[in-house]
Amino acid sequence: xxxxxxxxxxxxxxxxxxxxxxxxxxxxxxxxxxxxxxxxxxxxxxxxxxxxxxxxxxxxxxxxxxxxxxxxxxxxxxxxxxxxxxxxxxxxxxxxxxxxxxxxxxxxxxxxxxxxxxxx
Numbered sequence: 001x002x003x004x005x006x007x008x009x010x011x012x013x014x015x016x017x018x019x020x021x022x023x024x025x026x027x028x029x030x031x032x033x034x035x036x037x038x039x040x041x042x043x044x045x046x047x048x049x050x051x052x053x054x055x056x057x058x059x060x061x062x063x064x065x066x067x068x069x070x071x072x073x074x075x076x077x078x079x080x081x082x083x084x085x086x087x088x089x090x091x092x093x094x095x096x097x098x099x100x101x102x103x104x105x106x107x108x109x110x111x112x113x114x115x116x117x118x119x120x
Contacts, residue, residue: 040072049073052080068116084117 042061043049049062056077063070064082072083088111095101112118 042070043073046080049080053077064116067114071116082116085115087111087115087117 040059040061042063044063045065046062049060052075055075057075059072059074061070062073062080062082068085071085073080074083075081090104090108090111093101093104095104109118113120
């Protein structure tokens, strides 16, 4: 499915929210959206996301909870994909035995899972 079309009706002059500066002035809209951050719709959790097929190539914010918290979700038209955050630092392994290397590797996996870089 294609991306939703832009509709001037959505910029309501009676609404004084984040779009108050635009206020039906599309020259100002171009300036606001071109030179600054664009607010993204927020969803409380993954279950609250709409069907990805309805929002092909669109982005939003979603709360994944836990240590991951808020992250960006992008629809590819079939599913929502989550932009991973940076994981905590992991020291270089100095393991001399395989068991110690396994412990170091599992510590790294735990850190990657905690930030949502890899699935649990």
